[in-house]
Amino acid sequence: METRARFAPSPTGALHIGGGHTALFNWLWARRTGGKFILRIEDTDRARSTAEYEETIMSGMTWLGLDWDEGPDKGGPRGPYRQSERLDLYREHAERLTAEGKAYRAEGAILFRVLPDVDLSFDDIVYGRIETKSDGLKDRESEGLKDIVLIKSDGMPTYNYAVVIDDHLMEITHVIRGEDHISNTPKQLLLYGAFGWKPPRFAHLPMILGKDKKKLSKRHGATSVYEFRDMGYMPDSVFNFLALLGWSAGEDREIFDRREASALFELSRVTRKPAVFDPDKLNFINQEHLKRLDPMARLELVKPFWRELGLPVGGHDDAYLAGALTLMGGRGQTAKELAGFSDYYVSFEPVKERWTAEGVPDGLRPGLREFFAALLAEPEWAAEKLEARARAWVEEKGAKMKDYAMTLRFALTGMKVSPGIFEVAALLGRGEVRRRLEFYGLC
RNA sequence: GGCCCCAUCGACUAGCGGUCUAGGUCGUAGCCCUCUCAAGGCUAAAACACGGGUUCGAACCCCGUUGGGGCCGCCA
Numbered sequence: 001m002e003t004r005a006r007f008a009p010s011p012t013g014a015l016h017i018g019g020g021h022t023a024l025f026n027w028l029w030a031r032r033t034g035g036k037f038i039l040r041i042e043d044t045d046r047a048r049s050t051a052e053y054e055e056t057i058m059s060g061m062t063w064l065g066l067d068w069d070e071g072p073d074k075g076g077p078r079g080p081y082r083q084s085e086r087l088d089l090y091r092e093h094a095e096r097l098t099a100e101g102k103a104y105r106a107e108g109a110i111l112f113r114v115l116p117d118v119d120l121s122f123d124d125i126v127y128g129r130i131e132t133k134s135d136g137l138k139d140r141e142s143e144g145l146k147d148i149v150l151i152k153s154d155g156m157p158t159y160n161y162a163v164v165i166d167d168h169l170m171e172i173t174h175v176i177r178g179e180d181h182i183s184n185t186p187k188q189l190l191l192y193g194a195f196g197w198k199p200p201r202f203a204h205l206p207m208i209l210g211k212d213k214k215k216l217s218k219r220h221g222a223t224s225v226y227e228f229r230d231m232g233y234m235p236d237s238v239f240n241f242l243a244l245l246g247w248s249a250g251e252d253r254e255i256f257d258r259r260e261a262s263a264l265f266e267l268s269r270v271t272r273k274p275a276v277f278d279p280d281k282l283n284f285i286n287q288e289h290l291k292r293l294d295p296m297a298r299l300e301l302v303k304p305f306w307r308e309l310g311l312p313v314g315g316h317d318d319a320y321l322a323g324a325l326t327l328m329g330g331r332g333q334t335a336k337e338l339a340g341f342s343d344y345y346v347s348f349e350p351v352k353e354r355w356t357a358e359g360v361p362d363g364l365r366p367g368l369r370e371f372f373a374a375l376l377a378e379p380e381w382a383a384e385k386l387e388a389r390a391r392a393w394v395e396e397k398g399a400k401m402k403d404y405a406m407t408l409r410f411a412l413t414g415m416k417v418s419p420g421i422f423e424v425a426a427l428l429g430r431g432e433v434r435r436r437l438e439f440y441g442l443c
Numbered sequence: 444g445g446c447c448c449c450a451u452c453g454a455c456u457a458g459c460g461g462u463c464u465a466g467g468u469c470g471u472a473g474c475c476c477u478c479u480c481a482a483g484g485c486u487a488a489a490a491c492a493c494g495g496g497u498u499c500g501a502a503c504c505c506c507g508u509u510g511g512g513g514c515c516g517c518c519a
Contacts, residue, residue, distance in 0.1 A: 010519050045518060109517055127448070136446050140515055143445080152517035159519045183447055183514035206449085207512065215512080241455095244468090248456055252467045271456075274512055278454045281469045291482080330482035341481090390478085405478030417480035 003035030005174045007061075007068075008163070010042040011053035014224040015060030017216055017277065018178065018208050021242045025205055025270070026176045027066040028243065031262035035173070039071030040166060041082045044156040049084075060225045063235050065258050070170075078170040083162050090157035093165055093195070094150045102194050108153035112161075112191065114145045120186035125174075125203035126270040132186045148187055160184055164191040167200055176203045176267070179274070203267050206246040207274040216277055228282075232305060232336030234293075237286035244285075245275040255288045283333040290338065291330050295322035305339030311346040321345065323427055327419045344413040345427070348436055354414030357440040360407060365442070367397070371404050372443040375425070376434055383426040390422065411440050 007023040009015070015023070030037035039058070043049035058073065070076025080086055094110045097103035103112045118134035139146040150161040157165070167175060182204050192199040210220035217223065228238050239258060248271075249256065249264040256264070290298065299322045306313050313321070324345035325338070332338030343350045360368070371393055378389045394401045409421045412433065418424055425433050437443040 008519090012519080042519060048518080107517085111517090130447075132447070136515090138445065138515075140445080146515085149517050154517075156517085158517065163519090178513090179448070180513050181519095184519095186447090204448090209512080211454090213511065244455065246455090248467095250457075252457080254455090254468055273449055273456095275456090276454060278469070281455065284469055287482090328481090331480070333481095387478090394478095401478050403478090409479065415479090419480085421478060 001173060003030060003033040003173045004038060004171055005030045005035065005176055006038040006040050006167070006170065006172050007066075008040040008042050008166075008177075009057050010045060010048075011050060011057060012045060012048040013053060014226060015057045015064075016223045017225065017242070018223075019057070020060065020064055020225050020238070021208055021245060022177055022205060023061055023066050024064065024239065024242050025203075025247070025267075026174075027068075028262050028265040029174060029176060029203075029267055030069075032265040036069040037067070038076070038078075038170060038172070039068040039081060040170070041072050041084075042159065042162065043082060043084045044159070044162060046154065046156065054082075056226075063229060064225060064239055065235055083157070083166065086162075086166065087155065087157075089169065090151060090162055090165055091155075094157075094161070097150070097194055100194075103150055109149055110151040112148040112150050112194065114147050114190065116145060118190060118193070120189045122185060122189060122199070122202060124182070124185075125201055125267045127179075127182065127204055127272060130182065130185070134186070134190060137187060137190075148190070160187045161191065164188050164195075164197075168192070168195070168197050172200050174203060174267075175200045176205065179204045179207050203270065206271055208245055209274050209276045211276060211278075213274075213276065220277070232301075232334030232339070233282065233286050234289050234301065234335070237282065237289045240289065241282045241285045244281075245277070246271045255285065287330060287333045290332070290335070295326050298322070298325050301335045302339045302342070305336045306343065306346055308336075309339060309343055309350075311343055311350075313346060316346065320427075327423055327427060329419060331419070341415075341418075344415070344418075345424075348432075348439070351412070351414035351436065352439070355410045357411070357442065360442075364403065364407075367399065368404065368407055368442050372408070372437050375408075376430065376437075376443060381426060381430045383420070383423040386425055387420075387422040407442070411436050411442055 005026040007026045009019050027037050041054055043054070061068070070078065070081060072081040094103060097112065098105065098110060103110050114134055114137050116135055120134055121129065121131045123129055134145070137146055138144065148160060149158045151157055185202055189199055208216045210216050225238060229235070236257060240256060243261050244254065247265070247269060250269065253264065293301070296318065299318060302325060303313055324342055328338060328342050332341050374393050375386055375389060378385050390404065391401065394404060405421050408425065409415065409418055412421065412424055412428060434443065
């Protein structure tokens with residue numbers, strides 16, 4: 001049987017890390033098994049759901065590279081895919097239970113009568129056998145069994161009810177969701193039983209915790225996937241990182257793309273322990289993906305951040321800029337960081353702001369002028385030639401390469417760190433190097 | 444408070460009764476490279492929560508303790 005997995009967010013906020021994680025695992029499983037990935041919008045909370053958030057969640061998923069086969073925007077054979085458009089379905093089914101005496105009306109709502117001693121145990125794909133009985137569905141104070149609200153007095157279905165109707169009608173085969181839903185599962189099982197339906201397979205995923213081991217929330221900083229995009233993380237990295245939270249491919253595979261992950265994925269290899277979100281590891285993974293990117297793709301990633309810094313990106317051709325980023329090598333863990341580290345290729349302005357030649361000792365200036373003049377006189381403007389020339393000069397004068405190379409670095413980049421400075425000089429071009437040195441009165 | 448779940452280095456994890464003097468990755472420290480910083484190479488410190496069982500043998504199985512997480516809404 002074809003597997004059908006779904007992600008069912010409620011549009012009450014942007015797609016956050018936890019939601020992205022759940023969506024990702026559903027996607028992985030659907031793709032791994034060659035099945036369908038379905039997006040269903042659970043917008044029964046009239047007060048908090050908005051169309052804007054629905055849109056945001058969908059574009060967040062798209063950004064992550066999670067494409068769905070059926071959903072509110074593209075339809076499908078088991079629609080509609082928005083709960084607010086399925087109200088008749090919930091009503092009909094609730095009435096059916098009412099007619100059978102399994103549910104009753106009270107104060108405008110329809111409640112399901114919970115009977116004692118019903119076995120609600122199930123086999124979770126990741127957690128294994130979970131034993132429970134309906135006796136556990138107690139009211140917090142009265143200690144008595146608590147009936148389940150099916151339809152609220154505003155006519156909307158409750159989560160635990162709608163999810164059962166939808167998962168069954170949409171022929172969902174695997175319900176993959178956060179571990180916080182384990183305790184909801186018995187309630188849902190009770191309803192499957194009342195309808196005489198075969199429940200889907202359940203696979204609960206470990207929670208994602210912040211550094212303080214508390215459920216990830218706003219106070220842990222960035223939580224929306226868009227915040228990661230804005231910080232310069234690649235979707236491929238966030239995908240890779242999220243996939244590693246609660247799952248391992250085995251064979252010590254840690255860096256992979258979507259295709260590789262979906263080929264390797266196994267629900268049975270999902271972990272049970274809550275996982276702590278580690279920004280350091282995300283940074284590392286992002287750096288790895290950044291390094292693997294071809295020059296032009298990398299350029300497109302960095303451009304927006306250069307623009308954000310107010311740099312005249314349009315003033316250079318792409319080949320030059322891509323060359324600059326190639327020269328940057330593994331420097332920078334995010335596109336944003338890389339943009340900040342490489343601004344001097346785009347413009348001299350930030351260099352001037354960062355460095356004035358004031359700190360250069362007067363005693364060193366004549367030597368520097370001579371050194372730079374020698375460099376600028378180099379017939380062939382190439383990194384190896386410039387370096388060879390510099391080394392020869394330094395050796396002849398019995399000087400330290402460091403003093404001269406560092407001054408050149410400051411004059412060209414305004415920074416104390418950069419790629420090999422002769423490479424930088426070669427890329428900037430003789431004219432630009434002269435211009436910068438002249439500005440500082442160093443040639 | 445009740446119910447459920449979990450427990451390997453600081454973090455993510457491998458391990459599924461002997462191959463574990465517990466492996467990998469991030470992070471941390473050191474060394475090499477070197478015009479600086481990344482990258483890269485090498486090395487180091489770093490964990491089976493505790494107590495009972497079961498077994499010839501336990502990180503792996505069972506029980507308890509402790510610790511952590513989740514749920515107990517006419518929110519999802």
